[in-house]
Amino acid sequence: xxxxxxxxxxxxxxxxxxxxxxxxxxxxxxxxxxxxxxxxxxxxxxxxxxxxxxxxxxxxxxxxxxxxxxxxxxxxxxxxxxxxxxxxxxxxxxxxxxxxxxxxxxxxxxxxxxxxxxxxxxxxxxxxxxxxxxxxxxxxxxxxxxxxxxxxxxxxxxxxxxxxxxxxxxxxxxxxxxxxxxxxxxxxxxxxxxxxxxxxxxxxxxxxxxxxxxxxxxxxxxxxxxxxxxxxxxxxxxxxxxxxxxxxxxxxxxxxxxxxxxxxxxxxxxxxxxxxxxxxxxxxxxxxxxxxxxxxx
Amino acid sequence: xxxxxxxxxxxxxxxxxxxxxxxxxxxxxxxxxxxxxxxxxxxxxxxxxxxxxxxxxxxxxxxxxxxxxxxxxxxxxxxxxxxxxxxxxxxxxxxxxxxxxxxxxxxxxxxxxxxxxxxxxxxxxxxxxxxxxxxxxxxxxxxxxxxxxxxxxxxxxxxxxxxxxxxxxxxxxxxxxxxxxxxxxxxxxxxxxxxxxxxxxxxxxxxxxxxxxxxxxxxxxxxxxxxxxxxxxxxxxxxxxxxxxxxxxxxxxxxxxxxxxxxxxxxxxxxxxxxxxxxxxxxxxxxxxxxxxxxxxxxxxxxxxxxxxxxxxx
Numbered sequence: 001x002x003x004x005x006x007x008x009x010x011x012x013x014x015x016x017x018x019x020x021x022x023x024x025x026x027x028x029x030x031x032x033x034x035x036x037x038x039x040x041x042x043x044x045x046x047x048x049x050x051x052x053x054x055x056x057x058x059x060x061x062x063x064x065x066x067x068x069x070x071x072x073x074x075x076x077x078x079x080x081x082x083x084x085x086x087x088x089x090x091x092x093x094x095x096x097x098x099x100x101x102x103x104x105x106x107x108x109x110x111x112x113x114x115x116x117x118x119x120x121x122x123x124x125x126x127x128x129x130x131x132x133x134x135x136x137x138x139x140x141x142x143x144x145x146x147x148x149x150x151x152x153x154x155x156x157x158x159x160x161x162x163x164x165x166x167x168x169x170x171x172x173x174x175x176x177x178x179x180x181x182x183x184x185x186x187x188x189x190x191x192x193x194x195x196x197x198x199x200x201x202x203x204x205x206x207x208x209x210x211x212x213x214x215x216x217x218x219x220x221x222x223x224x225x226x227x228x229x230x231x232x233x234x235x236x237x238x239x240x241x242x243x244x245x246x247x248x249x250x251x252x253x254x255x256x257x258x259x260x261x262x263x264x265x266x267x268x269x270x271x272x273x274x275x276x277x278x279x280x281x282x283x284x285x286x287x288x289x290x291x292x293x294x295x296x297x
Numbered sequence: 298x299x300x301x302x303x304x305x306x307x308x309x310x311x312x313x314x315x316x317x318x319x320x321x322x323x324x325x326x327x328x329x330x331x332x333x334x335x336x337x338x339x340x341x342x343x344x345x346x347x348x349x350x351x352x353x354x355x356x357x358x359x360x361x362x363x364x365x366x367x368x369x370x371x372x373x374x375x376x377x378x379x380x381x382x383x384x385x386x387x388x389x390x391x392x393x394x395x396x397x398x399x400x401x402x403x404x405x406x407x408x409x410x411x412x413x414x415x416x417x418x419x420x421x422x423x424x425x426x427x428x429x430x431x432x433x434x435x436x437x438x439x440x441x442x443x444x445x446x447x448x449x450x451x452x453x454x455x456x457x458x459x460x461x462x463x464x465x466x467x468x469x470x471x472x473x474x475x476x477x478x479x480x481x482x483x484x485x486x487x488x489x490x491x492x493x494x495x496x497x498x499x500x501x502x503x504x505x506x507x508x509x510x511x512x513x514x515x516x517x518x519x520x521x522x523x524x525x526x527x528x529x530x531x532x533x534x535x536x537x538x539x540x541x542x543x544x545x546x547x548x549x550x551x552x553x554x555x556x557x558x559x560x561x562x563x564x565x566x567x568x569x570x571x572x573x574x575x576x577x578x579x580x581x582x583x584x585x586x587x588x589x590x591x592x593x594x595x596x597x598x599x600x601x602x603x604x605x606x607x608x609x610x611x
Contacts, residue, residue: 010307011306011486013307016512038488039490040490041487041516043516046515082403099498104381105406108381109409140489147488147491176307176343178342178343178457182342183460199572199573201571204345204348205343211457212458216458229569229572230572256541263543265511
């Protein structure tokens with residue numbers, strides 16, 4: 001079983017568009033499992049028309065709760081809290097549960113034991129059926145922490161099912177950025193496909209996500225989206241990738257058909273034949289060639 | 298006035314709006330207004346605003362979190378530090394105390410709980426903050442003022458391989474200071490979890506930049522939920538690439554009574570300028586006045602919150 005993660009560094013470069021297209025194309029050739037690892041803002045479900053078959057709570061971290069009956073308003077909790085989460089409130093203190101990081105420092109320091117720690121339900125995760133294969137996805141509740149843990153959970157579930165059912169490929173649609181949820185989404189990946197646009201920001205962010213996948217030892221391929229917005233920059237990206245020994249497997253032109261497909265709730269490759277679909281087919285061939293070159297786990 | 302710029306979905310134009318709003322207000326201010334403009338790029342994972350502002354960096358500071366260091370002359374290996382750590386960032390194995398910096402949140406609880414006072418804290422560097430001054434391009438300035446005041450600028454850069462963006466954002470936001478006449482623009486990262494919450498916290502207004510597509514709408518809803526419902530902040534919307542996609546965003550804003558403060562059409566000239574790191578107001582100067590107007594509308598929408606903040610400060 002191989003694990004492919006779609007990343008970008010910069011947001012909005014087309015990760016989900018590419019992930020949905022690869023899900024569609026790959027599923028015609030082999031049994032796949034899909035995981036949406038962008039748990040803050042999961043969009044893959046919008047183009048895969050999933051039917052939920054399982055739904056579970058995600059218990060994230062804990063938060064401090066102050067019992068106003070016991071609190072003597074000594075203020076020690078606010079003194080020890082480094083997250084400005086203990087706030088004076090009339091003649092007692094209360095906890096801002098959005099600011100609280102659940103460290104329990106106040107819990108241990110409160111001289112009158114007025115503080116307890118409570119587990120929080122931080123989100124929900126789902127297993128759904130789609131016409132391309134099972135999809136694991138999640139919704140982290142607003143302003144919750146621990147997105148890395150939820151990403152790991154969603155991805156692990158996908159991995160277990162793939163191993164269980166002998167499915168050959170797990171496609172993980174990753175989050176933007178380079179921090180905690182990206183690190184969780186990339187852990188254990190056989191290959192990362194980095195989707196970028198040929199802009200000054202796109203090049204800057206590609207270098208940072210590439211440094212990140214290098215840091216964690218994940219081999220990477222590049223897919224250039226909206227290629228024709230700036231052909232000069234695109235040529236620079238090609239040269240940069242060549243100098244680093246990284247293959248550019250995707251060259252996707254700008255086309256409003258991508259947005260039309262999204263509005264229709266379809267992967268673009270399932271919605272229309274044309275230059276974009278053709279480019280994505282070639283990208284899938286490139287990804288596939290690279291995956292089979294790797295030793296089997 | 299502190300304006301946070303967010304979106305939920307990535308790539309909708311947060312940085313474009315942040316940069317052009319800052320440039321336009323600062324250029325307008327040279328015509329006689331008295332506000333300083335400070336732009337903080339809080340997308341510390343992928344900061345991009347500097348690519349459009351080309352600031353002169355005057356100061357660099359390494360930042361991070363305080364992590365425990367054990368004084369083995371005092372440590373009795375009692376294991377209390379590991380017991381109280383909520384993040385499993387410290388472990389006692391026989392005659393050794395292991396610290397895992399990537400798990401530590403820097404809460405200091407182990408230090409406070411150590412019965413032997415055998416723990417002190419040291420800075421674990423996870424990023425850097427750079428600050429300086431960006432000049433307003435001459436053609437952006439509405440008045441032909443000789444002295445260019447420019448924009449104060451700072452951004453945080455999370456080190457490669459580090460997981461936690463929030464401590465870097467927290468340090469970056471200390472640059473805001475107390476001057477309530479200053480206009481502060483915070484460029485957030487995509488998403489709706491901790492880095493975005495940390496950026497929005499304490500803002501007077503959250504400007505959501507979205508695109509009129511199903512993805513844009515889906516993520517806008519989540520971002521509004523955080524800003525309006527969790528943090529209680531006033532919000533407004535900028536629709537970028539107006540005309541693509543569908544009517545979903547418009548209908549949602551109408552139903553939720555969220556003001557649409559500006560529309561930017563899908564325009565190849567904007568995309569091309571962006572791809573070269575050229576700001577919109579430089580490429581298409583007619584937008585200057587529209588961004589100044591955007592600021593006026595934000596000021597009206599956000600004024601109630603601003604007044605209450607000043608009252609608290611007094």
